Amino acid sequence: MVKKYLTKIYMGLIFIFLYAPIIVLAVFSFNESKSRGNWTGFSLKWYIELFQDVDIRNAFYYTITIAIVSAIIATILGTVAAIGINSMKGKIKSIILNINYLPVVNPDIVTGISLMILYISFSISFGFNTMLISHIVFNTPYVILSILPKLRQLDVHMTEAAMDLGATPMYALRKVIIPEIKPGIITGFLMAFTLSIDDFIISYFTKGEGVTNLSIVIYSMARRGVRPTINALSTIMLVVVLLLMILINKRSNGVESRKKINKSEVFK
Amino acid sequence: MKDRTKYFAYPYVLWIIIFIVFPSFLVLLYSMTTKESNGLTTIQFTLENFKKFFNPLYINILWDSIYLAAISTVICLLLGYPAAYIISKAHLSKRNTLLFLCILPMWMNMLLRTYAWMTILGNNGIINNLLSFLGLPTFNMLYTRGATVMGMVYNFLPFMILPVYTALSKMDIGILEAADDLGANKYVKFRKIILPLSMPGVISGIIMVFMPAVSTFIIPQLLGGNKNMMIGNLIEKLFILNGDWNFGSSISIIMMIIILIAMSIMNKFDVDKEGGARLW
Numbered sequence: 257m258v259k260k261y262l263t264k265i266y267m268g269l270i271f272i273f274l275y276a277p278i279i280v281l282a283v284f285s286f287n288e289s290k291s292r293g294n295w296t297g298f299s300l301k302w303y304i305e306l307f308q309d310v311d312i313r314n315a316f317y318y319t320i321t322i323a324i325v326s327a328i329i330a331t332i333l334g335t336v337a338a339i340g341i342n343s344m345k346g347k348i349k350s351i352i353l354n355i356n357y358l359p360v361v362n363p364d365i366v367t368g369i370s371l372m373i374l375y376i377s378f379s380i381s382f383g384f385n386t387m388l389i390s391h392i393v394f395n396t397p398y399v400i401l402s403i404l405p406k407l408r409q410l411d412v413h414m415t416e417a418a419m420d421l422g423a424t425p426m427y428a429l430r431k432v433i434i435p436e437i438k439p440g441i442i443t444g445f446l447m448a449f450t451l452s453i454d455d456f457i458i459s460y461f462t463k464g465e466g467v468t469n470l471s472i473v474i475y476s477m478a479r480r481g482v483r484p485t486i487n488a489l490s491t492i493m494l495v496v497v498l499l500l501m502i503l504i505n506k507r508s509n510g511v512e513s514r515k516k517i518n519k520s521e522v523f524k
Numbered sequence: 525m526k527d528r529t530k531y532f533a534y535p536y537v538l539w540i541i542i543f544i545v546f547p548s549f550l551v552l553l554y555s556m557t558t559k560e561s562n563g564l565t566t567i568q569f570t571l572e573n574f575k576k577f578f579n580p581l582y583i584n585i586l587w588d589s590i591y592l593a594a595i596s597t598v599i600c601l602l603l604g605y606p607a608a609y610i611i612s613k614a615h616l617s618k619r620n621t622l623l624f625l626c627i628l629p630m631w632m633n634m635l636l637r638t639y640a641w642m643t644i645l646g647n648n649g650i651i652n653n654l655l656s657f658l659g660l661p662t663f664n665m666l667y668t669r670g671a672t673v674m675g676m677v678y679n680f681l682p683f684m685i686l687p688v689y690t691a692l693s694k695m696d697i698g699i700l701e702a703a704d705d706l707g708a709n710k711y712v713k714f715r716k717i718i719l720p721l722s723m724p725g726v727i728s729g730i731i732m733v734f735m736p737a738v739s740t741f742i743i744p745q746l747l748g749g750n751k752n753m754m755i756g757n758l759i760e761k762l763f764i765l766n767g768d769w770n771f772g773s774s775i776s777i778i779m780m781i782i783i784l785i786a787m788s789i790m791n792k793f794d795v796d797k798e799g800g801a802r803l804w
Contacts, residue, residue, distance in 0.1 A: 266610065277644055456634065486639060
């Protein structure tokens with residue numbers, strides 16, 4: 257009994273540690289005064305100020321656009337690449353896989369500066385394009401890594417059977433392989449999207465004149481000192497993330513509980 | 525069929541040559557050349573950039589980064605292991621919720637999470653206001669090394685909980701039951717079965733916390749103030765402020781080597797080579 261309470265208290269403390277800062281941020285976004293420690297009254301003025309801020313609106317636009325476009329391109333590039341890599345063999349395959357792994361294990365700051373050097377060496381002007389390309393560079397490996405396991409599980413005989421029955425290779429690819437690896441493609445897309453939305457370091461080194469994202473805006477605001485408009489911004493972002501996560505969780509929970517039911521039927 | 529789909533990888537091969545291999549080569553090239561060499565015609569090779577790093581000033585920054593990252597990793601392990609254990613023991617219906625609650629903060633922008641601590645630890649922040657309200661003396665918490673460690677633990681704790689949980693939840697309960705039947709007590713069971721079997725998770729947890737911690741520049745910048753520089757801050761400063769790419773590149777190479785060494789050391793301890801408990 258005591259043990260049960262102890263574990264509950266422990267988990268409670270861990271969650272307080274994880275959530276207290278976020279809750280504090282949200283509560284003080286409604287504070288009237290600029291002070292972060294004293295509550296002086298309820299107010300929505302930081303939200304109004306937030307929506308009037310051109311920089312933030314701009315950054316929001318670029319964050320979302322780059323996340324969507326880079327995730328789509330990374331998913332297409334990654335899916336095609338994963339199918340190709342999967343049917344490769346030997347040394348070349350492991351070399352490609354290792355290079356593909358590089359942006360995953362490399363610290364973001366190294367990826368960021370190496371791309372920055374690349375753009376400057378070829379005097380490519382910094383802006384939307386450099387940021388977009390950089391995001392695709394670090395997103396695609398994750399897409400490939402989430403699709404490859406699905407391809408390995410794929411039954412080779414299925415494609416063979418399809419082609420024996422007269423399907424062309426392209427038709428077999430479209431009708432057999434793609435539907436089978438679809439969960440991996442969706443996971444890869446979501447991962448690419450969230451990584452892009454959250455990225456700060458790589459964007460910081462590849463941003464251009466007038467093209468920033470929300471992380472960069474938050475960074476420069478936070479460096480100038482604490483500002484309640486960031487509290488308002490983070491509260492909105494938190495609510496959006498929370499809603500998205502609940503939606504995704506519901507979807508995957510549904511899948512999981514269906515799996516569980518199937519399993520329990522097997523064990524009967 | 526298989527032979528022909530091989531060609532599907534070629535566009536990506538071209539892509540990674542241009543955007544991964546070539547830029548890495550450029551970093552290496554910059555780290556080994558002088559500032560004066562512009563263009564390929566007047567290139568001048570040198571090891572001066574690496575030699576420059578062995579100045580006590582920079583070596584101290586390096587040691588400090590490794591030290592702070594290591595402390596944060598140990599704290600994450602000490603806090604995260606029990607949490608992962610409790611979650612893995614929780615009832616099935618609760619487990620998903622507990623796990624979801626651990627992951628959720630990770631989905632929030634890292635800068636915002638770090639910024640949140642600025643508002644709590646600041647001189648006019650929540651904790652100090654609470655202390656002065658209670659008539660207690662206030663502390664200077666923000667812009668210290670402690671604040672940096674705290675920020676790293678806060679940001680990377682889920683990276684420890686998750687892989688350890690995955691390893692613990694994959695454990696075969698039959699083995700524990702067998703140990704019970706053979707008369708093992710709780711401590712023997714933990715030391716001889718649970719701990720060794722969760723090692724792959726612990727190792728990926730250590731890697732996943734240490735790697736971002738040692739290379740971060742946001743956390744020391746926002747919470748540690750200007751006095752507490754880490755290796756990431758040094759690289760950022762050299763590239764953005766000083767424009768000294770050659771020296772900056774050599775430090776990047778050194779950092780990459782450190783991370784590779786750390787990873788290969790950890791992989792030596794990894795018993796379970798195949799099924800490492802990765803995040804996905």
